[in-house]
Amino acid sequence: MGLIVQKYGGSSVADAESIKRVAKRIMETRRAGHEVCVVVSAMGDTTDELIDLAKQVSPILEGREYDMLLTAGERISMSLVAMAINSMGGDARSFTGSQAGVITDQSFNKARITSVTPGRIRTALDEGAIAIVAGFQGVSETTKDITTLGRGGSDTTAVALAAALGADVCEIYTDVDGVFSADPRLVPRARKLHRVQYEEMLELAASGAKILHLRSVEYARRFNVPIHVRSSFSQHEGTWIRAAAEGEAVEQAIIAGVAHDTSEAKVTVVGVPDKPGVAAQIFRTIADAELNIDMVVQNISAAATGRTDISFTLPVGDGRKAITALQKVQDAIGFESLLFDDQIAKVSLVGAGMKSHPGVTAVFFEALSNVGVNAEMISTSEIRISVVCRADVVKDAVAALHTAFGLDAESTEAVVYGGTGR
Amino acid sequence: MGLIVQKYGGSSVADAESIKRVAKRIMETRRAGHEVCVVVSAMGDTTDELIDLAKQVSPILEGREYDMLLTAGERISMSLVAMAINSMGGDARSFTGSQAGVITDQSFNKARITSVTPGRIRTALDEGAIAIVAGFQGVSETTKDITTLGRGGSDTTAVALAAALGADVCEIYTDVDGVFSADPRLVPRARKLHRVQYEEMLELAASGAKILHLRSVEYARRFNVPIHVRSSFSQHEGTWIRAAAEGEAVEQAIIAGVAHDTSEAKVTVVGVPDKPGVAAQIFRTIADAELNIDMVVQNISAAATGRTDISFTLPVGDGRKAITALQKVQDAIGFESLLFDDQIAKVSLVGAGMKSHPGVTAVFFEALSNVGVNAEMISTSEIRISVVCRADVVKDAVAALHTAFGLDAESTEAVVYGGTGR
Known part of the structure; x- marks a missing residue:
């Protein structure tokens, strides 16, 4: 018995049948004696349909009115989920982000949560009801305008509510069984991970793993909210994301998984005068255009030309x-x-254990080399190595790394990952 | 120069093209120097689509969650109208019913407006902006739950805001040119009425004229808000609804128009003991079932049986x-x-002038008799006569009355009605 926050994504509430299935699942959790607060995304393609409508009436897809428009999707799904529960004899009450006390800053389209005051949710739970909350949205503290948290923001809503309510767990329901050691579409022998540390999940999310919104993981780490990523289509245990327990490190695998990302492009500024301050000018220009860059590489200057x-x-x-x-x-x-190049992919190896295993980098590049993958750019963190390669060899690169670091499952059927490394 | 409240119905904002046309029209009004507050309904069939979704997840189509669901439609249309205006260089800000200060009682699905506190609207107008408000919805004063005003409630939102803001006129935009002397689909020679008194419009609305929500007319009469019903597809003057001006009565036509209603059924309780208190028992039963009845007829008791x-x-x-x-x-x-009979129609003749013209009733029944229409039930008010007839003769009945009372236009092209009665 405890307090559980559950988040259901768009694919889990895509149509009436799915909504009824989700309602049944929520009822089961409530009947097991738990207090339940549910966060829902918009149904299936609703948000995309609203964006299409917006494009037809205005070229400006941002700002106060655009946020107001997009929040309609969750308003629809949360009401329907609540109605479905009530028709099954449950007691569900729906709340918009504003009603749920999700307070944000004033940045439309990408607002950040500044505080959560879930008084009405707490009252509903105290009265034995199930609270259904619209994800992805909040209200600005200063102007009382409705804001949205950006794509994937419902994950953040769920984690923020879990933190504010002191929930025992934040369950993120999706259409796959959990977090995998690589994308199963690229690597059939990918394993479902039993547990992942916050830092690893942050690196995986930043490296292209789409399963969780990056900001939701940051939020969970900050407030130490355990996340359980699992499928709404099965009862299987999914992946737990939480801090490493005392002494857990020795049991932890060195490598959590291999992520990839084909959504980036590479810009090369050719023939830059190699003198102090020039690189800063370039990146100031990019920052002033409000663009976020990921990896950066500067070649060694050719002495003859003084350019790089x-x-x-x-x-x-x-x-x-x-x-x-x-x-x-x-x-x-x-x-x-x-030069502009959009035929690139980024491949990343992530694992908290690599901090204390110096051989990882060598194995990494040998594996890529063995399948003829050339690394065009390299970037590393304490627990991640990333390279940029040609987009058409991304599958070879991911599969080679997955095998080289002993991540392949025994069979192509995904198994629970609880090994002690290799 | 003044303050104009405009209301656009679902057919006026049915798709992106319509929304852009409406945005242009709003901009023209603003550029003419007026302050403009706009109330919008949901786009075209949106509300029906939401109801369909609700039916798929729950048999209970009422209550708090259902209201929350339905309000999503206006949230979408108001944001899109605001975005369209802003993309044309205007300054529009959208407001939900709650944000606009539309306070209601706690009756979900058919809430009544208890007060309007349009502080945010007033501020927007003072800053030169155009306010776009979601029709059909409000927020309950006690529980802060979102409520809806029932079908056609956007008309009431518009009139209530016009009253609270002290607007010079409440323009109701629709897909026809105004209020007609009869339904032009039944009577090709129906005239567009230039002006109608509140009392006449109330009777017409209660008798089946669909052009305005009954409660909006009650509200307008109570607060003396002039309504201008007109087409969003043309620049034509429409129909003005307001109180009769001093001395206007002499110029006013005796009869405003003929309304019909095929949405009712007749229940006959056969063989009722003809003694005091029995009728009261029957109508108490109906009232306890929360059903509103319209016309009532009790036949003369047959002396032999003591029953009616x-x-x-x-x-x-x-x-x-x-x-x-x-x-x-x-x-x-x-x-x-x-006995239950759903093959009936109600035909009503409405005109403030009939109060002082005793011959109206005779002409009424002669006209029906001439086309062989039998009156099964009769009901009258000071300014209305209604009969129930067979549904399949409703067109004959309406046309005969329209001709008998001199309402036919010179040609089948609708003309402005400004005659002196006869």
């Missing part, structure tokens, strides 16, 4: 903006030309 | 509930049987 090349990656959709911004400062900075 | 028949009409959808309720008390009351 600087490459960086960023979301492919931001490529045009970056090129335009840089073209405007070409004369001021004095570089020679710009 | 009582007939009443009610919305056809409530027929089953009425029959069930009455069956339960059949033994207690001692009536013989129940």
